[in-house]
Amino acid sequence: MQMPASHSHAGPGAAGLPGSPLAWERIEALLHRVQKPGRYVGGEFNTVHKPWDEVATRVCLAFPDLYDLGMSNFSLMVLYDILNRQPDILAHRAYLPAPDMIQEMRAAGLPLYALEDYYPVAAFDILAISTAYEQLFTNALELMDLSGIPIRREDRNESHPLVIGGGHGTFNPEPITEFFDLFVIGEAEDLILDLVDTVHQTHDLPRVEQLRLLASTPGLYVPQFYQPVYASTGELARIEPTEPSVPHEVLKRIVPVLPPTPIRQIVPNIEIVFNRAVVEIHRGCTRGCRFCQAGSITRPVRERSVEEIVDTAEAIIDATGYEELALLSLSSADYSHITDLIPQLRARFEGRHISTSLPSLRIDAFSVELAETLSEGRRSGFTFAPEAGSEELRYRINKNITTEELLQVATTVFERGWRVIKLYFMIGLPTETDADVEAIIDMTHQVRKIGNQVGARRTEVHVSVSTFIPKPHTSFQWEPLADAATIERRQSMLREGIRGRGLQLSWNPYMSSQLEALLARGDRRLNELVERAWHLGARFDAWDDWRNEDAWHRAIAELPGEGLQAQFDSPEAFLDFYLTRRRAEEETLPWDHLQSGVEKRFFLQDYRRSREGKLLVDCREQCHACGILQNYAELRTEEWACPVLV
Amino acid sequence: MSGIGLNAATDEFRLRHRITFGTSRSLAYVSVLELGRVWERTLRRAHVPLKYSQGFNPRPRMNFAAPLPVGCGSEADLLDILMEEPWSSEGIARALQDVTPADLNVVSIAPVEDSAPALSEQLVEAEYKVWLGHVKEDSLQSAIDQFTASESVSLERRGRRHRGKSYNLRPLVKKLELIRDTPSPWVGLWMRVGARPGATGRPDEVLKALNFIDNPQRCFRTRLILEVSSGTL
Structure with missing residues (x-):
C-alpha cells in the first residue's frame, strides 16, 4: 500500500479506495477553478503525519463549515493534540469545502479527504464531526454525503466510520439523532481516549453491540437506545431508554482540572478568521446571564495559573511563529489573576513584536484599563455587549450595568483614543417592548455624542443587533421566540433611528433566527425535516449568501415524516409549536x-x-x-471558582 | 546545512540577506500577502531577528522580487530580509532548519549590500513552466505558433478598476515553447515573460490567449532574471 505521500507522483485516477490516499494530481486538477484553493491543500506547519498502517485507530476530526472558520475551533485543536500524542492513534482534519469546490469534487467523483495526507474521510475508523452550533447540522449531512458515507445511521454498516458528534450543539442533538451513532455530551478531553480504545477493542463486533458497550461510558449519548413518547397534544411526554443498560439521563462530562493548552498549534498558510495563537485562561462563566447557553454548559469555572498561561503562551509563540496571541475565555476580565497576567505576558514578550488580544471584555473601567495596557497605541475598535437598551430589561436578563455606568465607560474609551465603539444588542428578549428598542437607539446616540465631544477625529459607533433565541439549558428555555412581525417592526425602528454620519447598524434576517431556534429547540420529529431540507439543497445555514431559504420553506411546507404529519395541520401550527409558543413549566423538554x-x-x-x-x-x-457542586462533588479541585459553602 | 546552497561570503555578518527559495503543492495556492506571512512566521520560529518598520503598525522589513500568481509554485524565487543585528547567511540557514513548512524549500542564502536597490526594481524577466491536461501536443504547438506569429494579442485588463480596457500581451512574452519531456498525460509549456513594474506577463494570461484557460494542472516559476548588477556580495 502506498505510504502517506507528501511527494506522491501517482498519475490521475490512481487510488481513491478506502485505505489509500487520493493522488495529489486529482486534487490539483480542480484547484484553478475555485476561490481560495489554499483551503483544500493542507501543508500547514505543525500538522502530524504518521504511517496509516502503523496505528490501531484513525480518527478524522471534521468541522462541517469552511476551513477559514474550522481552523480556529479550539476543541478540535485540543483533540488533535491529545489523539496524536498517542503512538497507536492518528488524527487528521477535514472541513467542508465551499459550494464551488463541492461542485467540482462531485463532478470529478472526488470524495472528501482529510488535509494531512489526503486520505478519504470514509477510510477512517471514527469520524468526529463538530456540532458546535445548530446551523452546522445540514452541513454535517453534506460532509458525510461528500465523503460517500450514507447520512442515515440505519444505512451504514461496520465498514463505515463510527460517526460521532460533539460540541455545544450536542446539548440538544435531538433533531439529528438519525444521522449520528453517538454524541459526546460535555468535555471530551478525559473521555476521548477511552472512547477510541473501546472502539478499537470492539471493532469486530456488530455496530449495535459496539454502541451498547459505549453507551455505558459516562458522558456518551447513544440516541438509538432512547425512545420519545409524545402526548396526544403533541408535547413530549418523556424520553425513555430502550435498553436496561443505558442511563436514563446523560450527565455531561467535565475535566476537573483543565488539561494543558496545545503548544504545537497548526499554523495556516492562508488567511482565516482567527489567524493567531490561542491560550485558554479559564473555562466557564459565573455571571449568570439568563440567555447565555455557553455560561451554563461550561460550568464550573476552572482557572489556570498565571505561570502556566505565560509559559504556555511563550511555548506556543516559539512553536508557531505567530505574531498575535489571543487569551481565550468567555469573560477575560473575570479571570481572578488578570492584573498579574497582563504585565507578566508583556514582560515575557518584550521586544518580540507580539500583540496580545483580550476578547470578551466586560463593560467597566477595569476592562478599559486592561485593553489599554495591551493595545500599545493601536486602538481601533472597542466592543461592548450591553445586550439590552434599558436598565430594566438588562436586569431581567441579569446583565447588571446601569446606563450611567455604560456611558461613563464609553467616555473613557473615546478619551483614551479608541475611534470605534461596537455595541452588541439583542431584540426579542422576554418582556421587551418597543420602548426598550427606543432605548437602544437613545443609547447609541448618546455614545455617538460622547465620541463627538471627547473622542478623536471621525469616531464611530457600530451597532449589531441579533435576535434573541431561547436556548436549551438556560433560564429562558421556556420562553418563546418573538414572532416575525415584532422582530421586523423593531428592526425597522432601528434602521430609522440608527443612521447618519458615524453610525453603522447590522442585524440578522428573521429567517436565520427562526432556523437557529427551530434546530436548537426541536425534538426527534425534526430529523425528517432536516434531511428533507438538505435534500432540497439546504446547507451553509449560517451564511447569508449561501443559506437556501427556499429549500427550508419547501421542506417546512411539506411537513415530512409521520411525526410531523400526524401532529400539525399547517406549517403555521408547526412553527408556532416549536418557536413562538411559551413552553409549559411542567412540560418535558426535548433535552431534559x-x-x-x-x-x-x-x-x-x-x-x-x-x-x-x-x-x-x-x-x-x-x-x-x-447544581454543579452536587453533581460533581467528587471532582472539585482548588482551581474551581465556586465559593466554599458554609 | 542540509542542501542549502551557500556561497563564499556566507560567514560574513551582515544586515541584509537574500533567500532563494522554492514553493510547491500547498504553498503554490497562497497569495503574496499570505506567503509573506508564512515567511514572517517561519523566520520568527527560527528566532531570526528581523528589523521592523516604524509607526503604529510595525511590519518586518522583507521584500519579494515579485508576487507569485495564486496557483503557481516556484523553483527559484527571491526574498530580501533586513535584520535587527548582523547575522551570517550560514547562521540564518542553520536557524531555518526544522522550522520551514514542508512545501517551502530554501535553496540558498547570500548576504547583500545594504544599499543595493530593492529586488523588485532589479527584476527584468521571469520564466514559467505550465503543465496542461486534456491537450494534445500538436494542438498546443499550433496555438504557440499562431501566438508567436502574431504582432499583437489583445486581452482585457485584469481587476475591476480596469474593466473594459485592453492591453497587448504579445510584447510581454519573450519566448514561448512546448516542453517535450513533461510527465504523461500532461503537456508542458515554457515561457519567458517581462516582469518589470507595469509590464508584467502572467502565465494565466498567456493560457487565456492560447485558449487553454481551463487546462492548467500545475504551474511553477523556474527563474527570475535580475539586471546584471544585483548587489549580491
Whole structure:
C-alpha cells in the first residue's frame, strides 16, 4: 500500500479506495477553478503525519463549515493534540469545502479527504464531526454525503466510520439523532481516549453491540437506545431508554482540572478568521446571564495559573511563529489573576513584536484599563455587549450595568483614543417592548455624542443587533421566540433611528433566527425535516449568501415524516409549536435527559426571578446552588471558582 | 546545512540577506500577502531577528522580487530580509532548519549590500513552466505558433478598476515553447515573460490567449532574471 505521500507522483485516477490516499494530481486538477484553493491543500506547519498502517485507530476530526472558520475551533485543536500524542492513534482534519469546490469534487467523483495526507474521510475508523452550533447540522449531512458515507445511521454498516458528534450543539442533538451513532455530551478531553480504545477493542463486533458497550461510558449519548413518547397534544411526554443498560439521563462530562493548552498549534498558510495563537485562561462563566447557553454548559469555572498561561503562551509563540496571541475565555476580565497576567505576558514578550488580544471584555473601567495596557497605541475598535437598551430589561436578563455606568465607560474609551465603539444588542428578549428598542437607539446616540465631544477625529459607533433565541439549558428555555412581525417592526425602528454620519447598524434576517431556534429547540420529529431540507439543497445555514431559504420553506411546507404529519395541520401550527409558543413549566423538554449539571429546578427559579426583575449576583461571590457542586462533588479541585459553602 | 546552497561570503555578518527559495503543492495556492506571512512566521520560529518598520503598525522589513500568481509554485524565487543585528547567511540557514513548512524549500542564502536597490526594481524577466491536461501536443504547438506569429494579442485588463480596457500581451512574452519531456498525460509549456513594474506577463494570461484557460494542472516559476548588477556580495 502506498505510504502517506507528501511527494506522491501517482498519475490521475490512481487510488481513491478506502485505505489509500487520493493522488495529489486529482486534487490539483480542480484547484484553478475555485476561490481560495489554499483551503483544500493542507501543508500547514505543525500538522502530524504518521504511517496509516502503523496505528490501531484513525480518527478524522471534521468541522462541517469552511476551513477559514474550522481552523480556529479550539476543541478540535485540543483533540488533535491529545489523539496524536498517542503512538497507536492518528488524527487528521477535514472541513467542508465551499459550494464551488463541492461542485467540482462531485463532478470529478472526488470524495472528501482529510488535509494531512489526503486520505478519504470514509477510510477512517471514527469520524468526529463538530456540532458546535445548530446551523452546522445540514452541513454535517453534506460532509458525510461528500465523503460517500450514507447520512442515515440505519444505512451504514461496520465498514463505515463510527460517526460521532460533539460540541455545544450536542446539548440538544435531538433533531439529528438519525444521522449520528453517538454524541459526546460535555468535555471530551478525559473521555476521548477511552472512547477510541473501546472502539478499537470492539471493532469486530456488530455496530449495535459496539454502541451498547459505549453507551455505558459516562458522558456518551447513544440516541438509538432512547425512545420519545409524545402526548396526544403533541408535547413530549418523556424520553425513555430502550435498553436496561443505558442511563436514563446523560450527565455531561467535565475535566476537573483543565488539561494543558496545545503548544504545537497548526499554523495556516492562508488567511482565516482567527489567524493567531490561542491560550485558554479559564473555562466557564459565573455571571449568570439568563440567555447565555455557553455560561451554563461550561460550568464550573476552572482557572489556570498565571505561570502556566505565560509559559504556555511563550511555548506556543516559539512553536508557531505567530505574531498575535489571543487569551481565550468567555469573560477575560473575570479571570481572578488578570492584573498579574497582563504585565507578566508583556514582560515575557518584550521586544518580540507580539500583540496580545483580550476578547470578551466586560463593560467597566477595569476592562478599559486592561485593553489599554495591551493595545500599545493601536486602538481601533472597542466592543461592548450591553445586550439590552434599558436598565430594566438588562436586569431581567441579569446583565447588571446601569446606563450611567455604560456611558461613563464609553467616555473613557473615546478619551483614551479608541475611534470605534461596537455595541452588541439583542431584540426579542422576554418582556421587551418597543420602548426598550427606543432605548437602544437613545443609547447609541448618546455614545455617538460622547465620541463627538471627547473622542478623536471621525469616531464611530457600530451597532449589531441579533435576535434573541431561547436556548436549551438556560433560564429562558421556556420562553418563546418573538414572532416575525415584532422582530421586523423593531428592526425597522432601528434602521430609522440608527443612521447618519458615524453610525453603522447590522442585524440578522428573521429567517436565520427562526432556523437557529427551530434546530436548537426541536425534538426527534425534526430529523425528517432536516434531511428533507438538505435534500432540497439546504446547507451553509449560517451564511447569508449561501443559506437556501427556499429549500427550508419547501421542506417546512411539506411537513415530512409521520411525526410531523400526524401532529400539525399547517406549517403555521408547526412553527408556532416549536418557536413562538411559551413552553409549559411542567412540560418535558426535548433535552431534559441530557444534563449540563445545572439543574432544571435552578433554571426554573431563575426564569421566575427574571419576571420579577431580580438580579442574581455573580456566583463567585455567593453560591446559588445551580447544581454543579452536587453533581460533581467528587471532582472539585482548588482551581474551581465556586465559593466554599458554609 | 542540509542542501542549502551557500556561497563564499556566507560567514560574513551582515544586515541584509537574500533567500532563494522554492514553493510547491500547498504553498503554490497562497497569495503574496499570505506567503509573506508564512515567511514572517517561519523566520520568527527560527528566532531570526528581523528589523521592523516604524509607526503604529510595525511590519518586518522583507521584500519579494515579485508576487507569485495564486496557483503557481516556484523553483527559484527571491526574498530580501533586513535584520535587527548582523547575522551570517550560514547562521540564518542553520536557524531555518526544522522550522520551514514542508512545501517551502530554501535553496540558498547570500548576504547583500545594504544599499543595493530593492529586488523588485532589479527584476527584468521571469520564466514559467505550465503543465496542461486534456491537450494534445500538436494542438498546443499550433496555438504557440499562431501566438508567436502574431504582432499583437489583445486581452482585457485584469481587476475591476480596469474593466473594459485592453492591453497587448504579445510584447510581454519573450519566448514561448512546448516542453517535450513533461510527465504523461500532461503537456508542458515554457515561457519567458517581462516582469518589470507595469509590464508584467502572467502565465494565466498567456493560457487565456492560447485558449487553454481551463487546462492548467500545475504551474511553477523556474527563474527570475535580475539586471546584471544585483548587489549580491
